[in-house]
Amino acid sequence: MRRAPEGLVLALVGALAAWAAGCSWAPMFAAPHRFLVPGAVLALLVTLIGWAGRSRGVHVAAILGAQLVTGYVVLALWFSPAAGHRAVGDLGDLPAALVHGARQINTYASPAPARFVDVAIFLSACLALLALGIDLVAGTLRRGPLAGLLLLLAVTVPISVLVERVHPWVFVLIGAAYLALVALAQRREVRAWGRHVVAPTSGTRAHVPPATVIGAGCLAVALLASGVLPVSHGIFGGGDDGHGGGGTRGVTLANPLIDLRRDLVQMSHTPLMEVRTDDPDPSYVQLSVLDQFTGSQWRAANRKLPESNRLPGVLPPAPGIGQSQPGTDTTWSITLAPTFKTSWLPVPVPATSVDVHGDWRYDARTLDIVDTAGELTDGSLHYTVNAFHPDYDANVLNNAGVPVGQVIDGMTVLPANMPAVILRTARRVTHGADTEYEQLARLQDWFRKSGGFHYSTQPAPGSGMALLATFITTDKVGYCEQFAAAMAVMGRSLGIPSRVVVGFLRPTGHAAERGDVEFTSDDLHAWPQFYFAGSGWITFDPTPGTRTGGAPAYTEQALRPRGNEPTAPASPRATQRTAPAKPAKLPDHERAQKPGGGNGAWWLLLVPIVVGAAVTPRALRSRQRTRRLNAEPGVTPAAALAAGCWAELRATSRDLGIGWADGRSPRQSFAVLRSRVTADVDLADDLEWLCTFIERSWYAPPAPVTSADAEHARQIVLTWRVAMREIVPESRARRERWRPPSLLERQPAPEAEIGRDVSVPVR
Numbered sequence: 121m122r123r124a125p126e127g128l129v130l131a132l133v134g135a136l137a138a139w140a141a142g143c144s145w146a147p148m149f150a151a152p153h154r155f156l157v158p159g160a161v162l163a164l165l166v167t168l169i170g171w172a173g174r175s176r177g178v179h180v181a182a183i184l185g186a187q188l189v190t191g192y193v194v195l196a197l198w199f200s201p202a203a204g205h206r207a208v209g210d211l212g213d214l215p216a217a218l219v220h221g222a223r224q225i226n227t228y229a230s231p232a233p234a235r236f237v238d239v240a241i242f243l244s245a246c247l248a249l250l251a252l253g254i255d256l257v258a259g260t261l262r263r264g265p266l267a268g269l270l271l272l273l274a275v276t277v278p279i280s281v282l283v284e285r286v287h288p289w290v291f292v293l294i295g296a297a298y299l300a301l302v303a304l305a306q307r308r309e310v311r312a313w314g315r316h317v318v319a320p321t322s323g324t325r326a327h328v329p330p331a332t333v334i335g336a337g338c339l340a341v342a343l344l345a346s347g348v349l350p351v352s353h354g355i356f357g358g359g360d361d362g363h364g365g366g367g368t369r370g371v372t373l374a375n376p377l378i379d380l381r382r383d384l385v386q387m388s389h390t391p392l393m394e395v396r397t398d399d400p401d402p403s404y405v406q407l408s409v410l411d412q413f414t415g416s417q418w419r420a421a422n423r424k425l426p427e428s429n430r431l432p433g434v435l436p437p438a439p440g441i442g443q444s445q446p447g448t449d450t451t452w453s454i455t456l457a458p459t460f461k462t463s464w465l466p467v468p469v470p471a472t473s474v475d476v477h478g479d480w481r482y483d484a485r486t487l488d489i490v491d492t493a494g495e496l497t498d499g500s501l502h503y504t505v506n507a508f509h510p511d512y513d514a515n516v517l518n519n520a521g522v523p524v525g526q527v528i529d530g531m532t533v534l535p536a537n538m539p540a541v542i543l544r545t546a547r548r549v550t551h552g553a554d555t556e557y558e559q560l561a562r563l564q565d566w567f568r569k570s571g572g573f574h575y576s577t578q579p580a581p582g583s584g585m586a587l588l589a590t591f592i593t594t595d596k597v598g599y600c601e602q603f604a605a606a607m608a609v610m611g612r613s614l615g616i617p618s619r620v621v622v623g624f625l626r627p628t629g630h631a632a633e634r635g636d637v638e639f640t641s642d643d644l645h646a647w648p649q650f651y652f653a654g655s656g657w658i659t660f661d662p663t664p665g666t667r668t669g670g671a672p673a674y675t676e677q678a679l680r681p682r683g684n685e686p687t688a689p690a691s692p693r694a695t696q697r698t699a700p701a702k703p704a705k706l707p708d709h710e711r712a713q714k715p716g717g718g719n720g721a722w723w724l725l726l727v728p729i730v731v732g733a734a735v736t737p738r739a740l741r742s743r744q745r746t747r748r749l750n751a752e753p754g755v756t757p758a759a760a761l762a763a764g765c766w767a768e769l770r771a772t773s774r775d776l777g778i779g780w781a782d783g784r785s786p787r788q789s790f791a792v793l794r795s796r797v798t799a800d801v802d803l804a805d806d807l808e809w810l811c812t813f814i815e816r817s818w819y820a821p822p823a824p825v826t827s828a829d830a831e832h833a834r835q836i837v838l839t840w841r842v843a844m845r846e847i848v849p850e851s852r853a854r855r856e857r858w859r860p861p862s863l864l865e866r867q868p869a870p871e872a873e874i875g876r877d878v879s880v881p882v883r
Contacts, residue, residue, distance in 0.1 A: 264305025440656030
């Protein structure tokens, strides 16, 4: 059976080593398979491209370019909506996603939440770059042992920042792959033993060995990468039939606002409920929480309504509200109008207790209340509610910790077919915003003021994602349904837990005979809520002021300078609530900024890369030639200059495709070169002098080079370079200037029988 090419085996082992090192990052992300699978594919592609290019003699710059372009395109396609993801809509979205992922993983404690798809993109890209680095060092430069520096960097990151330990099998796999990599690399070196003598040393101006240069470069890359790698997170629909699991009772849910648009269009001012309350701002009364977005509608997910959640009784603390949240206790006495039929109970939020007759039950996650009897309540229902009116502070929200807990599970989920323009628009509007609060404040201001939106109960026809994309980009006309749905979707696209609430905005009527306020059909409303650790679900209102008046005060409050954040005073009701654990906040100077993106200028980043890839080989080759031919008379050993002249003529011959047979003496090699290049007597005499100079320098006792010999030898080499260029086609001459193949070749010394151990730098 035919054996696999040794270079291919080396490439595959390099990919395995990179992937094994990437496995050590698994505890940094809650869903590690989401970056390990694409990372494995990218590592394999990168190394196969490297092997294929080397086996066909392709220049290293072209190989690197092919690897980078292929990796970029594959990564973008892998995380595109067509592949079931939403983070990358087209190739131009990938840079912003990478920056966003890097900032998220540096901001949030490990493991970063699985909802942060950008983190998976960032880690996949890091794994691919690690594979590319190993392939370059071990495959192209043939320095297999130095790949250990890259692997060491890769495993140092999680070891230094993770609380959880990395599984020992990961290190066993990394060690085995690295040993195999070194063995394969050294096997090729051993096969070359005995072919050439080592050429003489340079003396005081000794040339730095290639291995040292590459090692220093790897260390420099490691130091730079350590600053980048992680070192520490209708559109409106009706209800859904659902059955709670886990032994809870399933019920049929009905949405009381299925005729929301009809009621708002008719403006019939139909009375729905009368309220007497001591709340100074009786607004945003909740009916139903729509916490699931299907792509065509927002709807209520399956509710868990066990017998233990039956009212009347005390409700659990609102999810996420901290113990120190200031606010005021309020009392509400509510009477539903006989014409108001609903299976959802209108309550102020957060409610703390409800006294109501019937089989009403609450869901612990959403705290909306459902009539489980299965029949719509038919009029004149009277009940009382004790509630808590929080006093939110923008500075507290702006410095909230990382959202955690089961209450936000699934609250950033979006369908795979979400148009890319939604994410791009969200990132453009929030460009430069440092925190989730600032992002939401900018989105709200964009909808209400600066974005050119208008409130109307006659929106454009259509439904689903297409209508949503049209609404935020071109049409920009709608009513509360469109505004709430659009802002909630854009919030989820930025990784912020979001949902939509339906209910009543604020009372516009009065029951004169009793002095109560009255909510009518004109007051029906929808608004988005977003989760903040320590404060719970916070209401923002993107619907323009022509409908809603002013937005909630805390969403437009001026922020204090960073570092002067207030500490919320203890609430009078602190003993009645259990505070959820709040994760420690990062210091201000360590809080990562959220990216902008989608400005269309991403391609400008490719300009310096392309220019650098084109110019670097020529610059390095010129520097190499200058170093070889440079000599300080009376100081530089003659043997060092002789070796430099020899190496430069050999490299030029190889670059121009003239041919150079290794393994011959200097006189034999120069005789072949003279026969192939020119019959000019003067040039032949010069080459004869250079040959004698090399022989005398290598085989005679060591001596420093004289000024005359140094200048003469240098001029001969430069003259012969010109002569060699004149006999080849212009295409070869251009290749010699811009893509010299000898740049990464190891320069062998001429074979000669000498009786002492000498070495000459030939690079």
